Amino acid sequence: MTSSRGVTLIGAGTQGTRLAYMWSRCGRPVHVVDKDPKQLERSAKEIERLRKEWPLSSLPGERGGNTDWGKATFIQPEKLESAIQQSWLAIECVPESRPLKKSIIQQLDGLAPPDVIIASNSSSYTISEILKGLTLRNADRFASIHSYWPPETTPVEIMGAETTRPEIIERLMKESTAHGFQPFHVRRSSTGYIYNRIWAAIKRETLLALDEQVATPAEVDALFKAVLKTPKGPCEQMDTVGLDVVLAIEEHYAEERPELPTAPRDLLKKMIADGKLGVKSGEGFFTQDK
Ligand SMILES: NC(=O)c1ccc[n+]([C@@H]2O[C@H](COP(=O)([O-])OP(=O)(O)OC[C@H]3O[C@@H](n4cnc5c(N)ncnc54)[C@H](O)[C@@H]3O)[C@@H](O)[C@H]2O)c1
Incomplete structure (x- = not known):
């Protein structure tokens, strides 16, 4: 957990915003991406509000020994590539549409260096379903990471596809714990997770x-x-x-x-x-x- 690389969230709505709050709890940067500038403004304000309401000391998680929040930047999709280069994890939180999710995942695979983990927060589509039919550069680095309502409700369900490397699940379990989530591993592909x-x-x-x-x-x-x-x-x-x-x-x-x-x-x-x-x-x- 020594990396200073951060997390990119694609979609600055309800979930993207709450996840940016969580993933900045260990002092590492978060990059929040949305095509709608108003959503980026709203997200920035909401993260500030959450940081006041839920200070660093209020949740479990080791926080990597950090006592300060990671820097949050709010960017339009044109700057996605440079954000991904500075990240270890990218999570798509765009609306619940299968074609949209597939196209974002395809785009992320094209932009992200091979060691970047790419995840989906979809509530209803498994990562296997999203990956189906896509031609990918690195098919072994995808996972679902499904959140509820952090920081109030901290469980996340982490699930791989058939092609996902086991180390990816291990890393997501470890990092999410450190950031104050309560992770559960979904051991087989399961629509609706657990x-x-x-x-x-x-x-x-x-x-x-x-x-x-x-x-x-x-x-x-x-x-x-x-x-x-x-x-x-x-x-x-x-x-x-x-x-x-x-x-x-x-x-x-x-x-x-x-x-x-x-x-x-x-x-x-x-x-x-x-x-x-x-x-x-x-x-x-x-x-x-x-
Ligand atoms: N809302 C929940 O409680 C909840 C809980 C768990 C999981 N989820 C899942 O999280 C995902 C997001 O849900 P939400 O409630 O945060 O949605 P939301 O509608 O609040 O936010 C989606 C955001 O994505 C942006 N967006 C749309 N297309 C984009 C694109 N091409 N590039 C960049 N940004 C784009 C929109 O402008 C919007 O700000 C969904 O898959 C949903 O199933 C939601």
Whole structure:
């Protein structure tokens, strides 16, 4: 962990910004890249805010003995190449579109020296799926590194493709720990990694139970909260995320696993057609307080 090379984040949205905060915790630089200058401005302000709210001493991680933040620079894609030359890791955090992710990964492979690790933060596409069909210079240096909501929620799931060198996973596990993440190694390629995959099953079975009128949304949530001592039940969680997003995620699982039941998706489609999208439309499983 002696390298002074930093981390390049491509996409200065919600995740790119939070990851830049995290990866600058050991005093090493971060390069935040976005095609939208307004996003770069917002990101710079948000990183400052996070640094005040969550000072260096507030999270675990050895921080390489450093007592100061790494320098954050905010750049447009034209300067990507020089940022990558000064990095040991590049993480793409662009929106969740498979063609976009593929084109960014292809571009990064062309620009980055062979020892730079290239990772994707995609929630739904495995790194194997993103790499499929691409002609790459160095196919053995790719991984997924999937975050939640750092610094509040620090787990990251780290997953390789069939071609990934084992040392890459080891390095990501070690470095992410030092920077205050809680890393988990996903040992086989898995759509939804570990947590989201299991969470998808809970959502799916909740929707099935509701469709069969086994219980009401309020009853499902009350039972979950009472048993698991969790602040939110699955219906409230789905309302928060948005039922259209829940449907898109479930459709992706169903694409890969045609044996999955259709009733959960049918129920979501009906609710969406009735304008019930959850918090964002004012009504989902529950009516939102205005
Ligand atoms: N939001 C979450 O809670 C969350 C959690 C885990 C993983 N993810 C994943 O992280 C990724 C990013 O999500 P987000 O919520 O941060 O998205 P976002 O929409 O907040 O940010 C995406 C950013 O990418 C920029 N961008 C788009 N095309 C670009 C390009 N060609 N070059 C450079 N920048 C470009 C956009 O201007 C935007 O600022 C997605 O793959 C998502 O699945 C999100």
